[in-house]
Amino acid sequence: MVFTIMNRGGAETMVMNYYRHIDRRRLQFDFLVHRETPGIYEEEIRELGGRIYRLPPITLSGLAAYRREVARFFDEHPEYRLVHGHCSELGYWVYREAAARNIPFIAAHAHSSPLGMDKNSLFRFLLKHLMRPYLTHRFTCNELCGRWLFGRKGMKDAVVVRNAIDAGKFSYSPETRERVRREMGWEGKLVAGHTGNFSWPKNHEFLLRVFQAFLGLHPDSLLVLAGSGGEKEEQVRQEAERAEWRGRIRLLGGRDDIPDLLQGMDVFVFPSWFEGFGIAMLEAQAAGLPVLASDRVPEDAAVVPGHVSFLSLRESPEVWARKMEELARGWRRNDTAAAIRQAGLDIAGNAQKLQEFYLEQGGES
Structure with missing residues (x-):
């Protein structure tokens, strides 16, 4: 390999x-x-x-x-x-x-x-x-x-x-969600998440602008970024450390507990410039999360009915933020492993x- x-x-x-x-x-x-x-x-x-x-x-x-x-x-x-x-x-x-x-x-x-x-x-x-x-x-x-x-x-x-993916490994667990949110200090917060490296195609610059707009709607929210590597990592890190974010952006680095971290999130945001498939997005669906993705991500990455919404990158960060709020509000998590298996994934x-x-x-x- x-x-x-x-x-x-x-x-x-x-x-x-x-x-x-x-x-x-x-x-x-x-x-x-x-x-x-x-x-x-x-x-x-x-x-x-x-x-x-x-x-x-x-x-x-x-x-x-x-x-x-x-x-x-x-x-x-x-x-x-x-x-x-x-x-x-x-x-x-x-x-x-x-x-x-x-x-x-x-x-x-x-x-x-x-x-x-x-x-x-x-x-x-x-x-x-x-x-x-x-x-x-x-x-x-x-x-x-x-x-x-x-x-x-x-x-x-x-x-x-x-x-x-191993769909069963990501299956939604209320007990795991409660534990992760307690251990990570996410209790009482609306947590928007993203996993992946910090390369240009992942479009972190736009993601930060979207989250800035989202904070206007939900001042108690957090943006959680799990991943490491990529030519944009230091730039994103420096941006996240700016005082005006007030600690609302959490960079977790490379992790081997992604299935658990996904349990603790409330909405998954994936504004990539391009993707071959988007396995991180599949993992988020397997965890029962609502996903907001760019229209540059292949549509065949949306495999769990009702869990993925696509938006154009030409839309403003404010439009993205309002869609995030719509998805996160009242979302009910369920076990999606059967849908992943039915899709042959x-x-x-x-x-x-x-x-x-x-x-x-x-x-x-």
Whole structure:
């Protein structure tokens, strides 16, 4: 499994959900990451029997050295028969070295479809075309993401892997909610929540403006942000520490108790610029929360009837705030695990299917 860092992002959480539910006597996941800083999931990976290898970050100035490191890794580890990349087109150098060694299973996984143009768009466009001949398999969370990374032709035989979760783990519990709110100091507060890293697509800048408007409606409310990493983290942290917020924004950092934290929230806000699927939003629905999401999030992420409302990012923060109030007012939590399973998004069956696919394609020893 090739990643940037194993923190709690959507792709990382999805892979860990599968990893926990495969038969690890028959199949093991090891991880090739691009950061020296340990990721949140690394301790659990080791407990599950996985190994973690490190490569340097990919930079233009260090590209030659990076290519040598990738080649050295495969020279030192000829045992791998399956390589599954989750770095989108930035996995190009890994895929190329794997192909040069005739590894029978080389997959790229499309987890998102970037919006618009930025300074890296031309570079990304070039790499995604260069990588395609080296792939033996293509994975995606949905058709939109697959078309972006693989093109229409490549999407025809792409494998759609559901962003499944352990629905029962998130089932609403009044007792857990009461405990979490007491322990976190949330009693008597209306708690708006968000989980995810602090990267640009998550749109924290807009989220803070929405919460500022929401405070005008509910002065006793809190905004709870669970997650770590991303180029916007320090900026959001500095903003949250400003005196005028009066401690109403709580940054919890990377957490391994997300199912419990969701129990203590009252409304989940997800104003992303784009998402491949939005697994955090699925988890919120599994916890029985009302969800307010941007219209840039795929509609197929709304799987529990009546639990998700979409708003355009062109609407003002005040409109978003009023919708948050509407959703939170009088909301009755219920157990939504059955709806998650009915949508085919519970992890057990999906993990079994993916495991057998890996073993069939890679050749079980």
